[in-house]
Amino acid sequence: MAKTALQFRHNGRxxxxxxxxxxxxxxxxxxxxxxxxxxxxxxxGGCGACTVLxxxxxxxxxxxLAETVEGRSVxxxxxxxxxxxxxxxxxxxxxxxxxxxxxxxPGMLMAxxxxxxxxxxxxxxxxxxxxxxNICRCTGYEPIINAVxxxxxxxxxxx
Amino acid sequence: MLELRKDIFxxxxxxxxxxxxxxxxxxxMLGHVTGTSTYFNDxxxxxxxxxxxxxxxxxxxxxxxxxxxxxxxxxxVRRIIRGADVPRNLNxxxxxxxxxxxxxxxxxxxxxRYKGEPVVAVVADSDREAFEALAKIxxxxxxxxxxxxxxxxxxxxxPVVNETYPKNTFTYYEIYDHxxxxxxxxxxxxxxxxxxxxxxxxxxxxxxxxxxxxxxxAAPDTNGRYVVYxxxxxxxxxxxxxxxxxxxxxxxxxxxxxTVGGGFGGKVDTLTEPLAxxxxxxxxxxxxxxxxxxxxMQYGPPRGAERIYLKDGVRRDGRIVARKVRAYxxxxxxxxxxxxxxxxxxxxxxxxxxxxxxxxxxxxVFTNRTPATAMRGFGVTAxxxxxxxxxxxxxxxxxxxxxEFRILxxxxxxxxxxxRREAKNTALIExxxxxxxxxxxxxxxxxxxxxxxxxxxxERAAVPVTATDPLKPARPAAQQRTPYDRPPRPAAAPEPPRxxxxxxxxxxxxxxxxxxxxxxxxxFGSRRR
Numbered sequence: 001m002a003k004t005a006l007q008f009r010h011n012g013r014x015x016x017x018x019x020x021x022x023x024x025x026x027x028x029x030x031x032x033x034x035x036x037x038x039x040x041x042x043x044x045g046g047c048g049a050c051t052v053l054x055x056x057x058x059x060x061x062x063x064x065l066a067e068t069v070e071g072r073s074v075x076x077x078x079x080x081x082x083x084x085x086x087x088x089x090x091x092x093x094x095x096x097x098x099x100x101x102x103x104x105x106p107g108m109l110m111a112x113x114x115x116x117x118x119x120x121x122x123x124x125x126x127x128x129x130x131x132x133x134n135i136c137r138c139t140g141y142e143p144i145i146n147a148v149x150x151x152x153x154x155x156x157x158x159x
Numbered sequence: 160m161l162e163l164r165k166d167i168f169x170x171x172x173x174x175x176x177x178x179x180x181x182x183x184x185x186x187x188m189l190g191h192v193t194g195t196s197t198y199f200n201d202x203x204x205x206x207x208x209x210x211x212x213x214x215x216x217x218x219x220x221x222x223x224x225x226x227x228x229x230x231x232x233x234x235x236v237r238r239i240i241r242g243a244d245v246p247r248n249l250n251x252x253x254x255x256x257x258x259x260x261x262x263x264x265x266x267x268x269x270x271x272r273y274k275g276e277p278v279v280a281v282v283a284d285s286d287r288e289a290f291e292a293l294a295k296i297x298x299x300x301x302x303x304x305x306x307x308x309x310x311x312x313x314x315x316x317x318p319v320v321n322e323t324y325p326k327n328t329f330t331y332y333e334i335y336d337h338x339x340x341x342x343x344x345x346x347x348x349x350x351x352x353x354x355x356x357x358x359x360x361x362x363x364x365x366x367x368x369x370x371x372x373x374x375x376x377a378a379p380d381t382n383g384r385y386v387v388y389x390x391x392x393x394x395x396x397x398x399x400x401x402x403x404x405x406x407x408x409x410x411x412x413x414x415x416x417x418t419v420g421g422g423f424g425g426k427v428d429t430l431t432e433p434l435a436x437x438x439x440x441x442x443x444x445x446x447x448x449x450x451x452x453x454x455x456m457q458y459g460p461p462r463g464a465e466r467i468y469l470k471d472g473v474r475r476d477g478r479i480v481a482r483k484v485r486a487y488x489x490x491x492x493x494x495x496x497x498x499x500x501x502x503x504x505x506x507x508x509x510x511x512x513x514x515x516x517x518x519x520x521x522x523x524v525f526t527n528r529t530p531a532t533a534m535r536g537f538g539v540t541a542x543x544x545x546x547x548x549x550x551x552x553x554x555x556x557x558x559x560x561x562x563e564f565r566i567l568x569x570x571x572x573x574x575x576x577x578x579r580r581e582a583k584n585t586a587l588i589e590x591x592x593x594x595x596x597x598x599x600x601x602x603x604x605x606x607x608x609x610x611x612x613x614x615x616x617x618e619r620a621a622v623p624v625t626a627t628d629p630l631k632p633a634r635p636a637a638q639q640r641t642p643y644d645r646p647p648r649p650a651a652a653p654e655p656p657r658x659x660x661x662x663x664x665x666x667x668x669x670x671x672x673x674x675x676x677x678x679x680x681x682x683f684g685s686r687r688r
Contacts, residue, residue: 040371041420041452049371077193077194080193081193086193094188099188105191137370
C-alpha cells in the first residue's frame with residue numbers, strides 16, 4: 001500500500017515517518033515513533049487511555065488520523081518531565097496515590113495538563129469535567145481529582 | 160496450627176514493622192506517572208506477526224466443515240492454525256491442581272458451545288491482513304438447540320452443552336452433581352419458626368472491563384525456549400497451563416509479566432498465551448495476540464451469573480432458626496473456575512451468622528453462555544447480596560431494626576459454623592456497631608454492649624444431629640477420566656456418605672503426567688476432614 005510522508009513535532013522534536021492511509025495517530029506514535037506512553041484501551045474513543053495533546057488541546061490518538069497532525073505539535077506523557085525533574089502533575093499523582101494499575105495514568109495526566117495549561121486554577125467541577133473522558137477501572141477517581149487540584153494550587157502547573 | 164519459623168534468617172529480619180499509619184510509596188508509582196511501566200504490549204519486537212481468531216457466530220452448533228483455502232492465499236498470511244495443530248487441544252484450568260476434567264479446547268473442533276468461541280487462528284504480517292484473512296474463512300455450521308438458563312439446563316431433555324459433563328453439571332468427587340451442605344434439621348427449624356420467608360435472587364454476568372485488554376506476545380528465544388510477555392494475573396499458572404496445552408516441559412518458557420493494566424479476575428484464564436506461543440513455534444517469529452475491546456467485552460470471561468433461592472425460618476424474638484439455600488452458578492460452556500466458586504460458596508453458608516439448622520444445594524451448571532471466571536470475591540459476592548437482602552426482609556418481618564437484627568444473629572468466637580469449623584476472630588458485631596456509629600444510626604444500649612468475644616461457643620459450638628442424604632447413582636460412563644484427575648479413592652470422610660468399596664478393588668496408582676507441567680498436590684483432596 002502506498003505510504004505518505006508525515007512530519008510533525010513530537011514533544012518538541014521534529015519527527016518524520018511514512019504512514020499508510022487510514023492509520024491513526026496512536027498506532028503511529030507506538031509503532032513508528034516508538035513512544036509507548038499513549039495506551040490502547042478500546043480503539044474507539046471510549047476510554048481516554050490514548051489521550052495526547054495536539055497544539056495544546058487534548059485529543060484521542062486512536063480517533064485521530066495520523067495525516068491530520070502534519071506540521072502540528074504532538075505532546076505525550078513521554079515529554080512531560082523537564083529533564084530529570086517531574087512535572088508538578090506527576091509529583092502530585094505520586095503524592096496523592098493517584099495511580100493503581102497505571103494504565104489510565106498517561107491519558108489522565110495529559111487530560112489534566114490540557115486543563116491546567118488553559119485554566120491554572122480550576123474548580124473541582126472543572127477537573128471532573130476535564131477527566132470525564134478518561135476511564136479508571138481501578139475506580140481511583142477521587143485521588144486523581146485531588147492530585148490535579150493539588151498540582152494546580154501548587155501554582156506551578158505551567159512548568 | 161500455623162508455625163512461624165522465626166529462627167530462620169533471624170539476623171537478617173527486622174520485626175519492627177511499624178508501617179501502619181505511615182504513607183509508603185508504591186514501588187511502581189514512578190513508572191506509572193512517567194509512562195515507563197512496561198505492559199506486555201509495550202514490547203516492540205523485530206519481525207513481529209499478529210494473531211487474530213475467528214470466533215463462532217453461533218451459541219451452539221456442530222462444525223461440519225472449515226474451509227481456510229482462500230484465507231491461506233490472502234496477502235500477508237503466514238500461518239493458519241486449527242484445532243488439530245494444538246498438541247493437547249483439551250484442557251481445564253484447575254487440572255493443574257487435579258480438579259475437574261479437561262473440557263475446553265483451545266480451538267473448537269467438532270462443536271462450538273458459546274457465541275464467540277475461537278475456531279481458527281490466523282497469523283499475519285499485520286492486524287489488518289489478519290482480519291482480512293479471517294473474513295475469507297468459511298465455516299459450515301449445523302445449529303443446535305441452545306440453553307441459556309441454569310434451571311432450564313438441568314431439565315430432562317435439555318441440550319447437552321458439553322459432552323464432558325452430560326448432565327450439564329460439574330461433577331464433584333466423581334459422583335455428585337452439586338455441593339451439599341447439611342447441618343441440623345431445617346424442616347424442624349421451619350416448624351419451630353414464627354415466620355418462614357422464601358425468596359428468589361439473581362445476578363447477571365459482570366464484565367471486568369479492564370482498560371488494558373487481555374493479550375500476550377510470544378517470541379522464540381535462544382536454546383529453543385520462548386519468551387512470553389503477558390497481561391496475565393497468574394504468571395506461573397499460565398506458564399504451566401501453556402506447558403500442558405503445548406505438550407512441552409514448562410522450562411521451555413520464560414514468562415514476563417506482573418505489570419497488568421487492570422485485571423480484577425478477568426486475566427487468570429490463560430486466554431491468549433497458548434495460541435501466541437504456538438504461532439511463534441509454527442512461524443519462528445514473534446507473535447502478538449491481543450483482544451480488541453469488543454472481544455474483551457463480549458467474549459472475555461465475566462463474573463458468572465447466579466440464581467439463588469433462600470428460605471429462612473425466624474422466631475418472633477429475632478433469632479433465625481433455619482436457612483435453606485438452593486443456588487445455581489452459571490459456568491457458561493466450560494468449567495474454568497466456577498466449580499471452585501461453588502465450593503467456596505458452600506463453605507460460606509449461611510453467611511456470617513450462627514443459625515442452628517442449615518441446608519445448602521449449590522450447582523455448577525453448564526449453559527451456552529460465555530464461560531465465567533474469577534472476579535473479586537466470586538462464589539461469595541452474589542450469595543452475600545442475596546443473604547443481606549434477605550436479612551433486611553426478615554428484620555422487617557419481625558419488626559426489628561436491621562442493624563440490631565444482624566448483631567443478634569451474628570456469629571461469635573467459639574460458634575460452630577455449618578461446614579464444621581469453629582468460628583475464630585469474628586468481628587461482624589463490631590463491624591455493624593462501627594457502621595451504625597458512622598451512619599449516625601442509633602442502636603439500643605444492649606446491642607452496643609454486645610461483642611463477638613462474648614457469649615459464643617457453649618451450646619453454639621455443638622455440631623447438631625444431621626441426617627445424611629441417600630446416595631445417588633454413580634457417574635455416567637460417558638464421563639472419561641483424564642491423566643489430570645485424581646485416582647478414585649476409597650471412602651475416608653464420614654460426609655458426604657459414600658459406598659463401601661467392593662472388596663478386592665485396589666486403588667489405581669497415580670499416573671505420571673504425560674507432559675512437562677509440574678503436578679501439584681491436590682488441594683481439594685487433602686483439605687477435607
